[in-house]
Amino acid sequence: MTASSPGTALETPVSAAPGVKLHALLVEDNALDAALVLRALFKDGFDVTADVVEDEVAFIQALRARPPEVVLADYNLPNWKGMDALKTLRSEGLDIPMILVSGTLGDVTAVECIKQGATDYVLKDGLARLPEVVRRALREKNERGLRHQMEEDLARKVDELARSNSDLEQFAYVASHDLQEPLRMVTAYTQLLGERYRGRLDESADKYIGYASEGAQRMQILIQDLLAFSRIGRNSATSMSVDCNAVMAEVLLGLAPAILESGATVTLGELPAVWADRTQIAQLFQNLIANAIKFRGDRRPLIAMQAEKADQHSLFSVSDNGIGIAPEYAQNIFVVFQRLHARTEYPGNGIGLAICKKIVERYGGRIWVESQAGSGSTFKFTLPSPGPDGKQEARP
Amino acid sequence: MKEPPDILMVDDNPADVALVREALAGTKRRSEIRSVGDGVEAMACLDRRGNFTNVKRPDLVILDLNLPKRDGLAVLAAMKAGPELRRIPVVIFSTSTLRKDVVRSYEMGANCYVNKPGNLTEFFAAVKSIEEFWFGFVNMPPQGE
Numbered sequence: 286m287t288a289s290s291p292g293t294a295l296e297t298p299v300s301a302a303p304g305v306k307l308h309a310l311l312v313e314d315n316a317l318d319a320a321l322v323l324r325a326l327f328k329d330g331f332d333v334t335a336d337v338v339e340d341e342v343a344f345i346q347a348l349r350a351r352p353p354e355v356v357l358a359d360y361n362l363p364n365w366k367g368m369d370a371l372k373t374l375r376s377e378g379l380d381i382p383m384i385l386v387s388g389t390l391g392d393v394t395a396v397e398c399i400k401q402g403a404t405d406y407v408l409k410d411g412l413a414r415l416p417e418v419v420r421r422a423l424r425e426k427n428e429r430g431l432r433h434q435m436e437e438d439l440a441r442k443v444d445e446l447a448r449s450n451s452d453l454e455q456f457a458y459v460a461s462h463d464l465q466e467p468l469r470m471v472t473a474y475t476q477l478l479g480e481r482y483r484g485r486l487d488e489s490a491d492k493y494i495g496y497a498s499e500g501a502q503r504m505q506i507l508i509q510d511l512l513a514f515s516r517i518g519r520n521s522a523t524s525m526s527v528d529c530n531a532v533m534a535e536v537l538l539g540l541a542p543a544i545l546e547s548g549a550t551v552t553l554g555e556l557p558a559v560w561a562d563r564t565q566i567a568q569l570f571q572n573l574i575a576n577a578i579k580f581r582g583d584r585r586p587l588i589a590m591q592a593e594k595a596d597q598h599s600l601f602s603v604s605d606n607g608i609g610i611a612p613e614y615a616q617n618i619f620v621v622f623q624r625l626h627a628r629t630e631y632p633g634n635g636i637g638l639a640i641c642k643k644i645v646e647r648y649g650g651r652i653w654v655e656s657q658a659g660s661g662s663t664f665k666f667t668l669p670s671p672g673p674d675g676k677q678e679a680r681p
Numbered sequence: 682m683k684e685p686p687d688i689l690m691v692d693d694n695p696a697d698v699a700l701v702r703e704a705l706a707g708t709k710r711r712s713e714i715r716s717v718g719d720g721v722e723a724m725a726c727l728d729r730r731g732n733f734t735n736v737k738r739p740d741l742v743i744l745d746l747n748l749p750k751r752d753g754l755a756v757l758a759a760m761k762a763g764p765e766l767r768r769i770p771v772v773i774f775s776t777s778t779l780r781k782d783v784v785r786s787y788e789m790g791a792n793c794y795v796n797k798p799g800n801l802t803e804f805f806a807a808v809k810s811i812e813e814f815w816f817g818f819v820n821m822p823p824q825g826e
Contacts, residue, residue, distance in 0.1 A: 466776055469799045470696045476801035477703065505799050 307331045307419070310353035312370050313386075314339040314362050321412060322357055322386055329416030340364045341373060348377055355419055360387035360394075360406075371402050380429070382422035386415070457515040461508045468508065472501040507622075510636040514621060517565065517643045524648075526671040527563045529556035529570075529601075533590065536570045543578050547586055554591035557599045559668040565644045566668070570603075572637040573664055577605035579631060580662075598650060599670050604663035611658040618654065641666070685711040686816045689739035691723040691756060692716065692774070693749055697797065701743070704808035710816050715739065720751025724759055727766055738824060739769060741815050744791075746775040746782055754785060761790040768822040772811055 307326065313319040319337045326333045336347040339362055347353075356374065358367035371383050385398055385406035395406045404422045407415045475498040483491055533553055537544065544551065551574065559566060570590075577588045584606055592601040610618060610625070617623045621639035624631075645652040645666045656662035692698050698716045705712050715736070717723050723744075726733040742760070746753035753773065760766040770792040775782065778796055786794050795811065798804045815821070 465799070469776065469797065470694075472799055473700055473801045473804055474696065477700075480801070502800065 304332050305330060307333045307355065307423075308351060308353045309333060309335045309419075310344070310347050310356045311335050311337040312339065312344060312356065312358035312362065312365070312367055313337055314359065314364075318359070318386075318409060321409070322415065325412040325415045326419065331416065331419075341369065344370055344373060345377070348373075348379065352379065353381060355422060356381055356383040357386050357415075357419075358383055360385050360390055360398075368398055368401060368403070375402075380426065382426050384415075384418055384422060386412075454515050457511060461512045461515065464508055465505070465512075468501060468505055472498070472505055475501055507634055510634050511621075514636055514640055514643065517640060517647065524560055524562055526558050527561055527566050528558055529566065529592070532563065532567050533570055536567055536574060539571065540574055540578070543575065547578050547581060549578050549581070549586035549588060551588045551590070554589075556590070556592045556601070557594035558671050559599060559648075560671045561644075561648050561668060565647070569641050569644045569666075572641050573603045576637060577603060577607060577662075579633070580607040581605070582608040582659075594670065596670060598667040600665060600667050602663050602665045604661060606661040609658045609660050609662050610654055610656040612656070615654050615656065619652065685713055686741065686812070687737055687739045688712050688714045688741050688743060688812075689723070689726060690714055690716040690743045690774075691718075691720070691748065691753070692743070692745040693718045693747075694745070697745075700801075700804055701808050704805040705812055708809060708812060710812055712812055712816070719749040720753065720756045722750075723748075723756050724751065727760065727763075727769075738765070740821060740824070741811075742769055742771045743774045743811070744771055746773060746777055746786070754789060757786065757789050757791060770815060770819070770821070772815075774811075 309323075309326070311319050311322060313322070316337075319335070323333055323335055336351065336353070338344045338347050344365075356370055358370045360367040367385055367387070374381055374383060382404040383402075385395070385403050386409060387406065388409045390398075390406055390408065398406060404425070405418045407418055475494060479491070479494045479498050482494070530553070533556060537551060543549075574588060574590070578586050587606045588603065589605075590601070590603045592599050614625055618625065619638050619642040622635045623639075624633065624635040641664075642652050645668065648669050650667040650669065652664065652666035654662055654664050690698055690701055692701075695718075698714075702714055705714065715726070717726050723742075725731045726736060727738070727742075729736055729738070744753050744756060748756070753775070757771060757773075760769065760771060767790070771790070773786045773791045773794040774797060775794070776797045777783075783794050795807055798807055
């Protein structure tokens with residue numbers, strides 16, 4: 286036990302295993318009482334150092350000279366009040382637990398002190414309780430610090446993520462937009478070469494020009510898809526109450542040639558209204574139905590769309606009897622430019638479902654697939670419902 | 682027979698100018714295409730200043746938006762403010778699909794807005810359609826009165 290001796294700061298105040306260092310600041314006018322308090326802590330395994338003060342000036346000096354892990358304050362002092370120490374701690378911007386140590390402290394007063402921010406109180410004739418009270422105060426402070434740290438970390442990460450996301454969006458947009466211009470030259474002139482000089486060079490030349498031309502054209506489509514994809518997040522879409530039945534009617538009209546050609550049957554349940562941008566909902570429905578037709582295998586496509594209306598988010602499902610998706614690919618298919626089939630088997634760039642996911646998530650919904658290879662797929666997704674008055678109250 | 686149409690193409694990309702020339706090379710209208718590469722030169726040509734004192738006013742202007750020195754919208758604004766230039770039809774021919782570019786162009790008096798197609802076949806078709814529409818169907822304003 287060393288009072289007022291230099292010591293290193295307590296590093297792990299979580300538990301008071303024997304020898305755990307503790308620097309306390311005692312607000313006490315009675316030297317004997319101070320000694321008793323320190324002895325109680327020492328006996329319980331604290332390697333305790335302490336400054337002892339009895340007025341505000343000395344208190345502030347001690348705080349600044351060596352901040353304690355804990356303040357132990359007598360309630361009644363001749364020149365100062367123990368509870369004033371708490372105000373001083375606050376005005377110094379310090380989060381240090383303060384425990385009242387007093388000869389007499391009525392229950393009412395004690396409760397009032399704790400309400401004002403004292404961590405706990407211990408009566409001088411019950412000092413055996415002090416080490417445990419100190420230990421708990423330190424543990425709570427430590428947890429408070431950790432929680433605060435975690436909250437700050439989380440907020441910073443969310444912020445970083447949002448920034449890097451928007452940087453990425455910006456990059457994708459600028460890159461694809463600026464790439465289009467030179468690529469257009471490549472496409473146009475390889476095409477021109479191909480047409481103008483067909484049969485005038487040799488056979489290989491025609492073939493090579495053809496490859497270059499096809500590659501450039503495919504890249505053009507990829508870039509346009511990427512632009513469309515990045516636009517979903519950029520454009521300030523206007524959300525409104527959207528009648529999904531009307532949207533589906535339009536989508537089916539647009540897909541009529543594909544439906545006729547494949548002999549598909551599309552059955553529709555009654556669809557609820559959703560709170561979203563109409564064009565994006567149409568794009569979502571169109572991509573899902575078009576996929577159901579496209580990945581049909583040998584069977585005549587049977588497609589069904591249904592929904593369960595709910596107050597917050599309605600659950601939609603689009604099921605088909607097509608080629609299905611092996612469960613291990615259930616996540617991949619929503620990633621941009623991910624394809625499961627050769628281009629010759631099923632043409633496309635692998636952007637459709639990525640767009641669907643982006644649209645759904647934009648409105649706080651989820652999209653997933655339930656499927657087995659060879660036995661059809663059911664795509665499910667949730668979309669926010671309009672409020673009871675057909676409007677959305679301040680929902681993001 | 683009518684005189685061949687005079688078209689002024691304002692575009693800083695020689696590849697696009699060459700494509701337009703290619704597109705119109707075989708048509709029956711035998712349009713003459715003069716090209717300038719920036720907005721300042723475009724205005725000098727239209728105002729017949731500097732190197733362009735002996736140049737005829739064009740019948741039609743094909744105008745890109747993204748131009749060095751003075752951009753397409755500034756050229757359009759200057760043309761539509763000029764008593765003699767304002768009657769010359771202006772076709773905006775740009776890659777930009779941005780809504781604001783389209784809207785601004787029409788607001789400022791562009792006569793039509795055509796996007797440069799990425800595909801050669803479509804590019805040729807677009808350019809030939811522009812020529813055929815303006816010089817085959819449209820009753821054009823008389824020159825220089």
